Amino acid sequence: MSNNADIWWRSAVIYQVYPRSFKDTDGDGIGDLPGIIQKLDYIASLGIDILWINPVYLSPDRDNGYDISDFKNIQPQMGTMEDMETLIKKVHEKGMKIIMDMVINHTSDEHAWFKQARMSRDNPYYSFYHWWPEEKGQPPYRCGFFDPEGQGWHYNEPTRSWYLHYFSHHQPDLNWENPEVREALFDMLRFWLDKGIDGFRLDAITFISKDVSFPPVTRAFLDEKFKGDWGHYYADGPRLHEYLREMHEKVLRHYNIVTIAEAPGVRADQAVDFVDPARKELDMICHFEGIMVGYLPGEFKKMAPGGFDLKELKAVYTRWDEACEEKGWATMYLGNHDQPRMISHWGNDSDTFRDLSAKMLFTFLLTMRATPFIYNGDEIGMVNIRFEKIEDYKDIETRHVYQQLKDKGGDVQAFLQDQQLAARDNSRTPFQWDSGAGAGFTTGQPWISINNNYIEVNAAGQERPASSLLNFVRSLIRLRKNNPVLIDGRYSLLLPDHPAIYAYKRQTGNDCYLIALNFTSEAVVCPYDLSKGKIVVNNYEDTFERGQLLPYQALVIQTIP
Ligand code: TEU
Numbered sequence: 001m002s003n004n005a006d007i008w009w010r011s012a013v014i015y016q017v018y019p020r021s022f023k024d025t026d027g028d029g030i031g032d033l034p035g036i037i038q039k040l041d042y043i044a045s046l047g048i049d050i051l052w053i054n055p056v057y058l059s060p061d062r063d064n065g066y067d068i069s070d071f072k073n074i075q076p077q078m079g080t081m082e083d084m085e086t087l088i089k090k091v092h093e094k095g096m097k098i099i100m101d102m103v104i105n106h107t108s109d110e111h112a113w114f115k116q117a118r119m120s121r122d123n124p125y126y127s128f129y130h131w132w133p134e135e136k137g138q139p140p141y142r143c144g145f146f147d148p149e150g151q152g153w154h155y156n157e158p159t160r161s162w163y164l165h166y167f168s169h170h171q172p173d174l175n176w177e178n179p180e181v182r183e184a185l186f187d188m189l190r191f192w193l194d195k196g197i198d199g200f201r202l203d204a205i206t207f208i209s210k211d212v213s214f215p216p217v218t219r220a221f222l223d224e225k226f227k228g229d230w231g232h233y234y235a236d237g238p239r240l241h242e243y244l245r246e247m248h249e250k251v252l253r254h255y256n257i258v259t260i261a262e263a264p265g266v267r268a269d270q271a272v273d274f275v276d277p278a279r280k281e282l283d284m285i286c287h288f289e290g291i292m293v294g295y296l297p298g299e300f301k302k303m304a305p306g307g308f309d310l311k312e313l314k315a316v317y318t319r320w321d322e323a324c325e326e327k328g329w330a331t332m333y334l335g336n337h338d339q340p341r342m343i344s345h346w347g348n349d350s351d352t353f354r355d356l357s358a359k360m361l362f363t364f365l366l367t368m369r370a371t372p373f374i375y376n377g378d379e380i381g382m383v384n385i386r387f388e389k390i391e392d393y394k395d396i397e398t399r400h401v402y403q404q405l406k407d408k409g410g411d412v413q414a415f416l417q418d419q420q421l422a423a424r425d426n427s428r429t430p431f432q433w434d435s436g437a438g439a440g441f442t443t444g445q446p447w448i449s450i451n452n453n454y455i456e457v458n459a460a461g462q463e464r465p466a467s468s469l470l471n472f473v474r475s476l477i478r479l480r481k482n483n484p485v486l487i488d489g490r491y492s493l494l495l496p497d498h499p500a501i502y503a504y505k506r507q508t509g510n511d512c513y514l515i516a517l518n519f520t521s522e523a524v525v526c527p528y529d530l531s532k533g534k535i536v537v538n539n540y541e542d543t544f545e546r547g548q549l550l551p552y553q554a555l556v557i558q559t560i561p
Contacts, residue, residue, distance in 0.1 A: 009199075009258040009283060010329050011487045012049035012097075013366070013477055014373045018337045019056055019078055020064060021430045022376060024442035031430070031441070033079035033087050040090055042459070046379060047477035050097045050258070052201050054337055056084065060110050062170040063146065063396050064337075064428070066203060067108035071188045088196050097198035099258060104185050105204040106171040114172050118156050118163070128181050129172050130164035130210060140216040143230040144168065146396050148403040166207055166234055168396055176208045176243055186251045199257035202282070205244075206263050209237025228298050231288070235265025241273060244281040253280065260331065261285040268316075268323040275328030284331050284371060289316045291339055300401050301422035308346070310519050314502055318493045321369055330370035334361055335378055340426040342375065344384035348521055348552065354381055354457075356552040359472050359539035360517050363554035366476045367506065367515045369491040377431050379473045380459050384426035385451045390416065394448050395425045434460035467541060476537065479556070485511040500524045501549060505561075512561040518549035533559030
C-alpha cells in the first residue's frame with residue numbers, strides 16, 4: 001500500500017493539450033485558448049482530472065512558446081488574459097483542474113530583462129543571466145541543445161562577453177544564484193497561482209543550478225561521470241535542491257497544488273530527492289529514462305536498428321516503480337510534444353495494427369502504478385507525419401541540428417530518415433477533429449501541415465462506435481478510477497526476460513489484476529497461465545486463445561493473487 005494514497009493528484013489522469021495545434025477558433029491557423037474552452041466537454045468526456053497546457057505566454061515563438069518574453073501576459077495569437085481566466089473558471093466548473101507549463105530555466109532573448117542585460121555590464125539586469133567575460137579568453141565548452149553549432153555560449157558585442165544558453169541562443173539561461181532573480185520568478189509564480197491555477201509543469205527545472213566557476217568539462221569526464229550525456233551533467237548543479245526547497249517554502253506550500261518537474265538527466269535512484277514529501281520540494285517528476293529506450297547513445301535521436309528492446313523497457317519502468325515504492329510517486333507517459341507519436345514509436349502505425357497497438361499501449365499506460373499522462377491526439381490514434389524535406393519542419397531543434405550536420409558535411413539524408421521516426425514535429429501536427437476541410441482544426445491555413453490520414457483518423461468518427469480507440473480509452477480510464485488497486489496496488493513484474501510480452505500484476509490484499517501485453521506484430525505463446533480469472537479488458541473484443549497472445553493483444557484479467 002502506498003503512503004498518502006489520499007493525495008488528489010495521485011489518482012489523477014492528466015491530459016496534455018498542445019494549444020498551438022489543438023483547436024483554432026479565429027482562422028489564423030494557430031490553436032487558441034477559446035479553442036480549448038470549446039473542447040472542454042470532449043476532454044471531460046474522457047474522464048480527465050487535470051489538464052496540462054503547454055506555454056501560452058507572450059513569446060517570439062522561436063521554440064513554440066518555450067522562449068517567454070513576458071511571463072505575465074498571454075500570446076495574442078492564443079487569446080487574451082480574459083480567455084485564460086475563463087478557461088480556468090470553466091475547467092473548474094467541469095470538475096477538472098488545470099496546470100500551466102512554466103519555463104524558468106531560461107527566458108527569451110526578447111524578454112525585457114535580457115534586453116537590458118545585454119546592453120552593458122553595468123546594467124542591473126546583467127547579473128540576471130550567466131556571462132563569460134572576454135578577458136578570460138574563450139569560454140569552456142558547453143553544449144547548446146538547439147544551437148546550429150552545438151555551442152552553449154553566445155557572444156554579445158556590447159558587453160564583450162558570452163552568455164550561457166543550454167537550448168538555443170534565443171533562450172538565455174537565468175542566473176538563479178542571484179536572489180533577485182529567484183524573487184522575481186517566485187513573484188510571477190504567485191501571480192498565476194493567485195489566478196486559481198492548480199499547479200505547474202516545470203520545464204527543464206533540473207537545469208536551474210549551474211557550477212558558476214564553469215570548470216572545463218572534458219569528453220572523458222562527461223563519459224565517465226555522466227554517460228556522455230550533457231543533460232545528466234546539467235541536472236547535477238550544486239544548488240538545485242536548495243533552490244527547489246526555497247521555491248517550496250516561499251511559494252508552493254501556500255497553495256493546494258500539484259508540481260511536476262520535467263526532469264531530463266535524472267536517474268531512478270535520484271527520484272526521491274525530488275518527490276519525497278518530507279523533503280518539501282516537488283510532487284512528481286517526468287523522467288526521460290523510459291522515453292529514451294531504443295535511441296542510440298551519443299547520437300541525436302537515432303533509433304537503434306531493429307527498434308527498442310522490450311526487456312530494457314520493462315527494466316526501466318520496474319526500476320522507477322521501485323524507486324517510488326516507499327516515498328514519492330511516479331508518472332508515466334509514452335509521448336508528448338517533444339517526442340514522436342506514441343503509436344509510431346512504441347506500437348505499429350500500419351493500417352492493420354494502428355488501432356490494436358494503440359489499445360495495447362493505452363492498456364499499459366493506464367494500468368501502471370504511476371500518474372498517467374495522455375498526450376492529445378493519441379486517444380484517437382494520431383501517428384507520425386513523416387516529413388520528407390527539411391523545409392516541412394518548423395521545429396528549431398530539427399532545423400538547427402540539420403544545419404549543424406550539413407555544415408560538417410554529414411549525411412543529411414540519413415538524418416531526415418531518422419527524423420521521420422523521431423522528430424518532435426511528428427506530434428505537433430493539428431488535432432484531427434473530423435474529416436472536413438482543415439480536419440476541423442482550422443478554417444485557415446494551419447501553421448504546420450495536417451496529417452493526410454485525418455479522413456479516416458479523427459475524433460468525430462470514433463465518438464459512437466463502441467469498439468473505437470477513443471471509447472476504449474474512456475472505458476480504461478473508468479476501470480482505473482473504479483478500481484483503486486490499479487492506482488496504488490503493488491506492481492510486480494512477471495516474465496522479465498521475455499522479449500515480446502510485458503506482463504505484471506497489480507495487487508492490494510485479495511484484489512488482483514494480471515496485465516498481459518504483446519508488444520509485437522506476431523502471435524506469441526504466453527508461458528504464464530492466463531486462464532484463471534475474468535477478462536475485463538481485451539483489445540480483440542471476444543477473441544482469446546488459451547496459452548497465447550495475438551499480435552499486440554492486451555488483456556487485463558481480474559484474478560486471484
Ligand atoms: O524540454 C527540455 C529537454 O530537456 C529535452 O526535451 C531536451 O531537448 C533534451 O533532453 C535534449 O537532449 C523542454 C520542453 O519540453 C521543450 O519543448 C523545450 O524546447 C525545451 O524544454 C526548452 O525550453
